[in-house]
Amino acid sequence: MDSIGVNEQTPREIVEELNKYIVGQDEAKRSVAIALRNRWRSRQLTGSMQDDVIPKNILMIGSTGVGKTEIARRLARLVKAPFIKVEATKFTEVGYVGRDVESIVRDLAETAVRMVRQQRMEDVQEKAKEMAEERILDVFVPEPKKSQNPLGRLFGNDEEDSSEEKKEEPKYQAGREWVRKRLKNGELEEELIEIDVEESSKPMVGMFSGSSLEGMGDNLQDMIGSLMPKRHKKRKVTVAAARKIFAQEEAAKLIDMDEVAEEAVRVAEKSGIVFLDEIDKVAVKGNTSGADVSREGVQRDILPIVEGSTVVTKYGPVKTDHVLFIAAGAFHTAKPSDLIPELQGRFPIRVELKSLRKEDFEKILTEPQNALLKQYKALLAVEGVELDFKESAISRIAELACDVNEQAEDIGARRLHTLLEKLIEDVSFDAPDMEDKNVTIDAAYVDEKLSDIAQNRDLSQYIL
Numbered sequence: 001m002d003s004i005g006v007n008e009q010t011p012r013e014i015v016e017e018l019n020k021y022i023v024g025q026d027e028a029k030r031s032v033a034i035a036l037r038n039r040w041r042s043r044q045l046t047g048s049m050q051d052d053v054i055p056k057n058i059l060m061i062g063s064t065g066v067g068k069t070e071i072a073r074r075l076a077r078l079v080k081a082p083f084i085k086v087e088a089t090k091f092t093e094v095g096y097v098g099r100d101v102e103s104i105v106r107d108l109a110e111t112a113v114r115m116v117r118q119q120r121m122e123d124v125q126e127k128a129k130e131m132a133e134e135r136i137l138d139v140f141v142p143e144p145k146k147s148q149n150p151l152g153r154l155f156g157n158d159e160e161d162s163s164e165e166k167k168e169e170p171k172y173q174a175g176r177e178w179v180r181k182r183l184k185n186g187e188l189e190e191e192l193i194e195i196d197v198e199e200s201s202k203p204m205v206g207m208f209s210g211s212s213l214e215g216m217g218d219n220l221q222d223m224i225g226s227l228m229p230k231r232h233k234k235r236k237v238t239v240a241a242a243r244k245i246f247a248q249e250e251a252a253k254l255i256d257m258d259e260v261a262e263e264a265v266r267v268a269e270k271s272g273i274v275f276l277d278e279i280d281k282v283a284v285k286g287n288t289s290g291a292d293v294s295r296e297g298v299q300r301d302i303l304p305i306v307e308g309s310t311v312v313t314k315y316g317p318v319k320t321d322h323v324l325f326i327a328a329g330a331f332h333t334a335k336p337s338d339l340i341p342e343l344q345g346r347f348p349i350r351v352e353l354k355s356l357r358k359e360d361f362e363k364i365l366t367e368p369q370n371a372l373l374k375q376y377k378a379l380l381a382v383e384g385v386e387l388d389f390k391e392s393a394i395s396r397i398a399e400l401a402c403d404v405n406e407q408a409e410d411i412g413a414r415r416l417h418t419l420l421e422k423l424i425e426d427v428s429f430d431a432p433d434m435e436d437k438n439v440t441i442d443a444a445y446v447d448e449k450l451s452d453i454a455q456n457r458d459l460s461q462y463i464l
């Protein structure tokens with residue numbers, strides 16, 4: 001019944017899924033797959049054993065542009081657990097500008113609530129749809145007017161009115177049945193009707209944003225929002241659209257938000273995953289001064305959350321003991337050992353992502369779902385241009401990417417983006433005016449467009 005947070009996939013299946021998007025980096029894929037599976041395993045345990053098994057956090061190390069963030073992005077779609085990705089650089093010490101680290105947990109809870117709510121909404125879909133149809137019926141065939149004098153009805157002297165109503169009743173029912181039938185047959189979908197829609201009012205967006213009062217600001221906003229009368233607005237929409245709007249509203253009424261919040265907190269605690277990107281940027285090398293102090297402060301702030309603490313969110317207190325943290329960083333200048341020792345110890349699993357080589361580049365260009373070359377092809381196909389990348393071209397592009405990465409700076413697969421942009425520039429510009437819409441790109445074409453720049457070190461530093 002409750003499928004959130006439990007990923008049934010085996011490690012092998014998870015790796016296979018990741019393989020669709022990420023070339024190589026098998027070690028990193030394996031580690032995250034195992035971590036996910038361990039989540040599932042510990043769920044099968046009982047009692048204090050389940051409490052004591054805490055997830056082993058992962059630290060991914062690899063130079064820039066080799067797929068760290070990409071793995072996180074793909075993982076996020078894969079897992080059925082609340083997942084958030086944050087940049088460690090976003091935080092500074094409490095009281096400085098920037099966000100306080102507890103917002104990580106608040107965001108996680110928020111994500112969990114959204115997931116649980118979504119699931120509950122799906123559960124009541126059918127019912128909500130039926131109720132939506134009733135409301136559409138009300139628009140077509142409004143209920144006959146009730147007695148104008150409620151006091152009179154109360155005291156029983158309403159014979160006149162009720163006889164009036166009794167006459168209306170069968171007509172009303174019959175009309176309703178007739179429209180219902182046509183609605184069911186889908187004959188009225190394009191019909192325009194006027195409906196009342198609720199406008200959610202959020203009056204003071206961002207009142208406290210950017211301060212450590214942020215979380216409280218959210219609460220306040222919600223409170224004020226719920227105190228304000230719901231604004232209604234009349235809109236003319238098709239029946240088909242009204243179905244959607246009403247079904248949403250009805251579904252929202254059918255679910256119990258308190259129960260959702262409770263469940264969401266539980267899911268966030270047991271299955272939440274936080275991806276801490278750019279962790280190396282808050283590591284400090286050697287003696288500390290100035291900005292470094294602040295960076296070390298960030299690490300100290302992060303520590304309790306990674307170690308396990310309780311953060312108050314508007315959905316209730318969330319314990320972070322069982323949240324899985326995956327940190328990643330390039331560690332170009334700082335080393336993992338430059339992190340404060342306590343934090344190092346909280347990331348027992350280290351995986352290294354390899355630098356990408358020519359064969360990897362070739363694969364990245366062509367293999368992943370929506371690989372780069374596929375993207376360019378699709379984009380230009382919109383203009384009727386057919387791009388044909390020959391094997392020789394792919395091999396040449398990959399080679400150039402390696403060369404430039406060696407000469408200038410190693411920016412990994414991002415180099416492919418800059419190279420391709422330059423390579424396709426002319427076609428991109430001319431596409432709408434081209435007479436011959438077939439463009440063949442082979443090694444010679446690549447050389448013509450790129451090799452001068454690639455060979456000129458100074459030039460390539462700026463252009464590629």
Ligand SMILES: Nc1ncnc2c1ncn2[C@@H]1O[C@H](COP(=O)(O)OP(=O)(O)OP(=O)(O)O)[C@@H](O)[C@H]1O
Pocket residue numbers: 021022023024025062063064065066067068069070071329330364368412413414
């Ligand atoms: N192994 C790979 N397979 C497929 N695509 C990749 C791979 N590595 C990188 N890319 C592509 O290169 C780009 C940059 O990768 P990503 O954002 O993952 O870098 P990163 O490792 O997080 O680098 P940084 O340390 O700078 O954050 C993305 O568009 C991604 O699709």
Ligand SMILES: [Mg+2]
Pocket residue numbers: 068069070277278
């Ligand atoms: Mg990254």
